[in-house]
Amino acid sequence: MATIKDVAKRAGVSASTASRAMHGSSMISKPTRDKVVKAARELNYAPDFNAQNLATKASNTIGVVLPVDHHEIFSNPFFLEMIRGINQVCSQNGAMTTLATGISSEELVHNIDVMIAQGHIRNFILLYSEKNDPVVTRLNHFDVQYVVIGKPYQEVNRTSYVDNDNIQAGTDATQYLIDHGHRKICFLYSDLTKMVQSDRILGYQRAMMQKQLPSILLGERFENHAAGVTALKKFFKAHPDVTGFVAVDDMLALKLQQVLHNDPDWKVRQFSLIGFNNSIFSDLAHPTLTSVAVFPQRLGEEAAKIVMADHPADELTTAVIVPHQIIERHSVHPIASLK
Secondary structure, three states: OOOHHHHHHHHOEOHHHHHHHHOOOOOOOHHHHHHHHHHHHHOOOOOOHHHHHHHHHHHOEEEEEOOOOHHHHHHOHHHHHHHHHHHHHHHHOOOEEEEEOOOOHHHHHHHHHHHHHOOOOOEEEEOOOEOOOHHHHHHHHHOOEEEEEOOOOOOHHHOEEEEOOHHHHHHHHHHHHHHOOOOOEEEEEOOOOEHHHHHHHHHHHHHHHHOOOOOEEEEOOOOOHHHHHHHHHHHHHHOOOOOEEEEOOHHHHHHHHHHHHOOHHHHOOOOEEEEEOOOOOHHHOOOOOEEEEOOHHHHHHHHHHHHHOOOEOOOOOOEEEOOOEEEOOOOOOOHHHOO
8 A cells, every 4th residue: 555655756755745735735836736646646545534634733833943951042032033933934834833842852852752753743943953962863763854043063965954154153253353453352152062152163263363363262151140250260360361252142241241340350441242143132231232143033934934845855955044244332342442
């Protein structure tokens, strides 16, 4: 007896596209639907009625996978902006979204198992890219379609993704400080297992190397004020002449700013700061935070368009690069003004 995979193979489309076409999904074009129906007739394929109901449910649901770090998710508006972009595209196409979360990698993988086995969800969007991610391994195991927001660590040419050019963004942010006269610039990061942070560091290092300036890195989460003060005291003891910071995202930059401004000796030095993501909090900081806008809502929209599109089985993967832009505010000072 023929299966939906047999139909898909004959029609030259993926199994998920064939299933959507057989169940009248509005996301499938008429030529593709006709091709799938023709293949089904040639193979005498007849879907089970109960399975059809389940398939219809699956065809209209996109699984959105959030990273394990809940603290980052709910404190950083970047993720909410991406989800808003995804929901907007899905809503326009009559599709629904459901979130996959977990307080550990094991729990997140388990929840995805349930979504695939019981919810019959065959399309996912990952809001992050991490090294050795068990979620990616699981999705590949089930042979479901997924799109990554961020550059994938493995099989870049076989994975559809949406991203910014984070290496260039890191270079541009660093060059912005260099153009303001800074020469001793530190890059502040929190987690190098995340591709976005690794790429932005590479961009920073490229800009510093081009000007024959030393690379200075600081890994710190600023999980509490006391720990932040201790970390900065140790840092400035080793690097007393640093005048500017490129922080890997706005939230980390704002935490650094708070610690610096609470110490009278550090505050008077007027360190220059630039972050990433152009968070809504950037305008509320004092001084307001210069930031690199990466347009997270657009990232979400583009990812949703890819995952919902009609993809032939032999189609090449899709990569969309969303541009970035430096938003100038008041946290970067010309080096001549520093005392």
